[in-house]
Amino acid sequence: xxxxxxxxxxxxxxxxxxxxxxxxxxxxxxxxxxxxHYKNCxxxxxxxELYSLKPEDIKTLDDLVKIxxxxxxxxxxxxxxxxxxxxxxxxATTSSTTSKKPCQYALDAxxxxxxxxxxxxxxxxxGLTHGFVxxxxxxxxxxxxxLVRGMTHVLRDGLKFSSDNIIYAVKSGxxxxxxxIKAITTAHSRPVHMYGPPFVFMHFVxxxxxxxxxxxxxxxxxLITTGGWKTxxxxxxxxxxxxxxxxxxxxxxxxxxxxxxxTDIYTMILECQYHNKHVPPWIHVxxxxxxxxxxxxGEGEEGLxxxxxxxxxxxxxxxxxxxxxxxxxxxxxxxxxxxxxxEHRGRGSKLGARGCAIRLEQxxxxxxxx
Amino acid sequence: xxxxxxxxxxxxKTGEHQVLEFGPKEKRTKICLPEITDSxxxxxxxxxxxxxxxxxxxxxxxxxxKVGKLWGSITYEKREELxxxxxxxxxxxxxxxxxxxKQICWMLTKEYLEATVQSDLGDKRLLDEWITRAESSVHCxxxxxxxxxxxxxxxxxxxxxxLRGSLTKNVNIIKMSNRDLITPSYFVQAxxxxxxxxxxxxxxxxxxxxxxxxEIFNKIISFVNAVSVWGGHDTIQExxxxxxxxxxxxxxxxxxxxxxxxxxxxxxxEKATINAAHDLTLFDQECCFSPQMTFVEGDVEKYAESLAxxxxxxxxxxxxxxxxPKFHANITNARxxxxxxxxxxxxxxxxxxxxxxxxxxxxxxxxxxxRTIFVIPVKDLTESLNYIGPETxxxxxxxxxxxxDLREALTLRGVDRVTxxxxxxxxxxxxxxxxxxxxxxxxxWVKMRQ
Numbered sequence: 124x125x126x127x128x129x130x131x132x133x134x135x136x137x138x139x140x141x142x143x144x145x146x147x148x149x150x151x152x153x154x155x156x157x158x159x160h161y162k163n164c165x166x167x168x169x170x171x172e173l174y175s176l177k178p179e180d181i182k183t184l185d186d187l188v189k190i191x192x193x194x195x196x197x198x199x200x201x202x203x204x205x206x207x208x209x210x211x212x213x214x215a216t217t218s219s220t221t222s223k224k225p226c227q228y229a230l231d232a233x234x235x236x237x238x239x240x241x242x243x244x245x246x247x248x249x250g251l252t253h254g255f256v257x258x259x260x261x262x263x264x265x266x267x268x269x270l271v272r273g274m275t276h277v278l279r280d281g282l283k284f285s286s287d288n289i290i291y292a293v294k295s296g297x298x299x300x301x302x303x304i305k306a307i308t309t310a311h312s313r314p315v316h317m318y319g320p321p322f323v324f325m326h327f328v329x330x331x332x333x334x335x336x337x338x339x340x341x342x343x344x345x346l347i348t349t350g351g352w353k354t355x356x357x358x359x360x361x362x363x364x365x366x367x368x369x370x371x372x373x374x375x376x377x378x379x380x381x382x383x384x385x386t387d388i389y390t391m392i393l394e395c396q397y398h399n400k401h402v403p404p405w406i407h408v409x410x411x412x413x414x415x416x417x418x419x420x421g422e423g424e425e426g427l428x429x430x431x432x433x434x435x436x437x438x439x440x441x442x443x444x445x446x447x448x449x450x451x452x453x454x455x456x457x458x459x460x461x462x463x464x465x466e467h468r469g470r471g472s473k474l475g476a477r478g479c480a481i482r483l484e485q486x487x488x489x490x491x492x493x
Numbered sequence: 494x495x496x497x498x499x500x501x502x503x504x505x506k507t508g509e510h511q512v513l514e515f516g517p518k519e520k521r522t523k524i525c526l527p528e529i530t531d532s533x534x535x536x537x538x539x540x541x542x543x544x545x546x547x548x549x550x551x552x553x554x555x556x557x558x559k560v561g562k563l564w565g566s567i568t569y570e571k572r573e574e575l576x577x578x579x580x581x582x583x584x585x586x587x588x589x590x591x592x593x594x595k596q597i598c599w600m601l602t603k604e605y606l607e608a609t610v611q612s613d614l615g616d617k618r619l620l621d622e623w624i625t626r627a628e629s630s631v632h633c634x635x636x637x638x639x640x641x642x643x644x645x646x647x648x649x650x651x652x653x654x655x656l657r658g659s660l661t662k663n664v665n666i667i668k669m670s671n672r673d674l675i676t677p678s679y680f681v682q683a684x685x686x687x688x689x690x691x692x693x694x695x696x697x698x699x700x701x702x703x704x705x706x707x708e709i710f711n712k713i714i715s716f717v718n719a720v721s722v723w724g725g726h727d728t729i730q731e732x733x734x735x736x737x738x739x740x741x742x743x744x745x746x747x748x749x750x751x752x753x754x755x756x757x758x759x760x761x762x763e764k765a766t767i768n769a770a771h772d773l774t775l776f777d778q779e780c781c782f783s784p785q786m787t788f789v790e791g792d793v794e795k796y797a798e799s800l801a802x803x804x805x806x807x808x809x810x811x812x813x814x815x816x817x818p819k820f821h822a823n824i825t826n827a828r829x830x831x832x833x834x835x836x837x838x839x840x841x842x843x844x845x846x847x848x849x850x851x852x853x854x855x856x857x858x859x860x861x862x863x864r865t866i867f868v869i870p871v872k873d874l875t876e877s878l879n880y881i882g883p884e885t886x887x888x889x890x891x892x893x894x895x896x897x898d899l900r901e902a903l904t905l906r907g908v909d910r911v912t913x914x915x916x917x918x919x920x921x922x923x924x925x926x927x928x929x930x931x932x933x934x935x936x937x938w939v940k941m942r943q
Contacts, residue, residue, distance in 0.1 A: 170833050194830045196858060413821035414844040416829065427822045445826050447819060 127152040132240040138460045149404040152433035160439040164205040167439045192429040192443040200224035215269045217386045231437035242277025255288045255310035259319025262291040269386040314341035320350035331371040339373040349382035388432040388440040395458040402463035407431040410450045496525045500681045501533045503695040515582045522581035538716040540664040544692035550620045554606045561601025575679040586814040593648040612923035613932030633936035635662035637718035644723035645672025646779040661935040667699040748886035752787035758891040765891045768915025770803035775918040778862045782887045782917045786867045788877035793870040801839045804846040823861035830858040883907030889914045
């Protein structure tokens, strides 16, 4: 079968596709992937049957709301697969502060290849194509989270960064602050980019401020935050965070880009320079009425986020994360990218905080907190 | 903007130091609260413990029964305001708040107050006199100043805590919860309307500060002699950590209730499910006694179908009020999870009530509360004992005749109360609470050898 998603991923500028073309491709790719999961994932098929939903019911983009999402907790402690187990090459996990069982996502080679391609699109679109990357995380050998492994995969296999041009600032649960600062100030490959959870950025900012260091990154460096704002939220506002990070590294605020890590569908969405999070055509985001999952809330209104991916082959990446957020289908951004815009508004209460950074926080808490 | 007063040793103060918002986006209620100053704290630290001690227990009971009559009177000007504001702040429906008011008025009757003192202390005279017990003369002295940290989920529970403090002649300092900033404030305002010069009026304080303001907490905890804390795990842990040694700490932490339905209940199934629905509906399942699970001997589907009908009826009688969209999301999430795992889900059109029938306990979602019950079939009710521990406060059994056989095993596992379906939210007069008689811990038992 010819997969529309693979055609879509070959597009030179998927974020700027004409709307009609993007919508047609999106519909076709989502119809195909839904049919694939329906036919090949018995649990998902049974679940759809409860709602009398069949692949042929998806005729237009408006019908995507009929596709039943799986709550992310259902991935906890159990692999849900749309391919035979022997095709699985990696199991990515997220964790919870309220449950000992992590969410597990089974990934096959097809999904990983497409992940890499989508990652390349994201970072090329943002301007991260070469240079040196300081990952404010453990290495993939020490962490099986999507935040670490997914990004490493994209950098190495997608953007062809050599291992000399990637450094991991966390080793054996400790932030190697001085070593990381030396690396970013002496790297030959420029520009230098940084990627990691906000609280580790703040750790570096505090270190720089305390020691009065003068560190200048490049005019085309990108400082990408991802993994949740929970730890820094009680201490600094996002505005103050941006100001302090910009000052510490001598960068403009438009060089700071927050990434929305969608670990449940093994991808992320990056902010544009105007701080809008643009959804590419291989992802569909829907904000549902929390009291009625079959109804979407209005444009820009807060609802329960449902995430759908048309590139994940190995499991039904059609997930209700328990997170709240807003979606705009028609909003125009000054950057002129097309498609949906999404804003994350926090986690549903009592559902337990999830996401990779929470787990990073747990083992790094002692060393980063005074 | 509604200015809700704090009361500092009988004096009301209003202000706009803190503004808290409640309710749906399109109809927000803004509550303005005054600042707590060092002079307020100093005044509370000097609270009139002696004047409280000089009151007789009958005078205290008389005072509170007058408050009860005032609150029960439809002509009391503050009553309507209280009900409307409580609905706006707590999100409970008017019907639910009125039910709470009825419970409070019942607690404020002379009969209830007398029986509480009598059962908790064994003899109400101990509060006023020295009573001979074996070789000693025994007397109950108040602890002094008592801090009540309230949870705000059930209006009557806040009043119960305050009453206990007064019935033991302690000076009450009441920290309201932002879940209910109305009931305690209005309750204490009524003291002034009864008698502005009464020692209870002049010694009682009611206020609120956010839990993050450790500074105020530390100042107040430094001069209190006892603490009664209600709430979730974090509140209990934090209070435990911050309470100095020697200060008596009474904890009322998070727990749950469970329903046991025996096969005999199917003879009068509708009666059983009407009662079960009431337990589940009461204060939207936010109480420590609210049932979260039902073990059923017999046809579990038949039980669930009958319970569904009863919940629909009970919802019409005691409708759900406003809840933050995140709470609806929790319920929706639990329903989706259960359906995906193959459990049978019975539910209202929106998120009014939910019944999740699972064949085993192995794969249940996180409990979302909000009138949700997990129903599990068992061959024999004794099987359910495996799932009972100290986290269970109360077990309601239908038919109640089965309770006698089960009560020893249940209470050995940590259950504090065994009752009937439909009675979970109604404490029998004279009963202990959380495995103790609270009044007995709010006094110092002193003696003189005869």
